Amino acid sequence: MNLRSLRSFAALALAAALVTPASAHGHDRPPVPAKPLLIGHRGASGYVPEHTLTSYWLAIEQGADFVEPDLVITKDGVLVARHENAIAILNADGTVREATTDVVDRPEFADRKTTKSIDGTAITGWFVEDFTLAELKTLRARERLPQVRPANARFDGQFEIPTFEEVLQLVARANDGRRGKRPVGVYPETKHPSYFQGIGQPLEEPLVRLLHRYGYTGKNAPVIIQSFETQNLRKLARLTRVPLAQLLNGSGKPYDFVLSGDPRTYADLAKPAGLADIATYAQGVGVNTNLMIPLVNGRLGTPTTLVADAHQAGLVVHGWTFRAENAFLPNEFDAGADPAAYGDLAGQIHAFLRLGMDGFFTDQPFLGRQAIDSFK
Ligand code: G3P
Numbered sequence: 250m251n252l253r254s255l256r257s258f259a260a261l262a263l264a265a266a267l268v269t270p271a272s273a274h275g276h277d278r279p280p281v282p283a284k285p286l287l288i289g290h291r292g293a294s295g296y297v298p299e300h301t302l303t304s305y306w307l308a309i310e311q312g313a314d315f316v317e318p319d320l321v322i323t324k325d326g327v328l329v330a331r332h333e334n335a336i337a338i339l340n341a342d343g344t345v346r347e348a349t350t351d352v353v354d355r356p357e358f359a360d361r362k363t364t365k366s367i368d369g370t371a372i373t374g375w376f377v378e379d380f381t382l383a384e385l386k387t388l389r390a391r392e393r394l395p396q397v398r399p400a401n402a403r404f405d406g407q408f409e410i411p412t413f414e415e416v417l418q419l420v421a422r423a424n425d426g427r428r429g430k431r432p433v434g435v436y437p438e439t440k441h442p443s444y445f446q447g448i449g450q451p452l453e454e455p456l457v458r459l460l461h462r463y464g465y466t467g468k469n470a471p472v473i474i475q476s477f478e479t480q481n482l483r484k485l486a487r488l489t490r491v492p493l494a495q496l497l498n499g500s501g502k503p504y505d506f507v508l509s510g511d512p513r514t515y516a517d518l519a520k521p522a523g524l525a526d527i528a529t530y531a532q533g534v535g536v537n538t539n540l541m542i543p544l545v546n547g548r549l550g551t552p553t554t555l556v557a558d559a560h561q562a563g564l565v566v567h568g569w570t571f572r573a574e575n576a577f578l579p580n581e582f583d584a585g586a587d588p589a590a591y592g593d594l595a596g597q598i599h600a601f602l603r604l605g606m607d608g609f610f611t612d613q614p615f616l617g618r619q620a621i622d623s624f625k
């Protein structure tokens with residue numbers, strides 16, 4: 250890096266009153282967060298069905314600094330917020346494995362059921378890119394994890410699939426009411442970019458067009474674009490000056506590396522040479538918690554040097570995903586044996602903040618804000 254990019258990112262966060270640039274401390278360090286960045290993962294998805302306007306609104310109300318929409322694109326080229334392009338996935342026996350909409354119960358769309366290879370995995374179900382926006386708007390959101398979050402299922406059938414533009418409008422309205430305070434930011438993720446490029450529906454141009462139209466134009470704009478792939482981030486770095494974050498998973502490799510034959514894995518990218526390469530096009534990394542503190546027998550093990558190495562490369566580090574339910578917590582933070590019960594999320598978050606993690610994605614922004622406030 251790419252000191253210019255580092256300063257840009259510091260300036261972004263400074264605009265959000267979150268970061269003190271290293272130069273202010275008189276030594277050569279990456280941005281030092283005055284307060285870690287709180288990112289509402291899929292909104293406030295611990296409390297209401299994910300990727301709905303209600304979920305994003307609730308995240309803002311609960312103190313999120315940024316809200317996180319995952320983005321896919323409709324048949325008629327409109328970016329919408331869904332965790333996956335598959336909006337209902339079937340098992341081999343025809344039972345529902347996962348659904349974020351009620352499409353499986355909509356006979357008018359029965360003929361859209363199909364099997365596709367998405368990033369090398371065969372998936373049978375219904376896919377956003379086979380629906381126009383008008384058709385998608387007739388569907389209603391469902392809780393994706395009803396076993397772990399049964400209370401959220403009471404909202405099934407109530408909410409539409411939002412467009413990314415509607416998310417930006419929601420954030421703009423929230424910021425209208427926050428004049429004089431730091432603006433809430435948006436942290437969109439491009440989902441399966443190589444796949445969408447391959448079907449002639451690239452995500453990057455419509456994303457940048459929309460961001461620029463809503464005023465997210467420069468290096469200080471309160472937006473960070475994230476992706477698990479690398480080539481589309483490099484392309485985005487040419488299309489826009491807004492900050493970018495490379496996502497790093499706990500296993501596997503970016504799918505564009507699979508396609509291009511690049512032998513590197515996410516583990517390679519998490520090493521100093523990989524991080525230095527990322528710093529040529531991005532300002533941050535969004536990392537699986539296991540890359541910072543691996544689990545050993547279900548409990549937090551010995552921290553890696555990833556956070557320090559990323560800082561050395563001039564990258565900020567945002568961890569994912571912090572969830573309050575026992576089902577997702579390291580065992581030492583569990584409270585009882587009920588997978589759906591809440592354990593000590595703040596305890597887990599504090600362990601990562603002590604490492605120097607600069608921000609985190611959480612399904613429970615209310616508890617995330619409490620964890621930040623109680624961190625010493
Ligand atoms: O983008 C951060 C985190 O959300 C990455 O994983 O699959 O939950 O989008 P996913």
Ligand code: CA
Pocket residue numbers: 317318319438
């Ligand atoms: Ca995401």
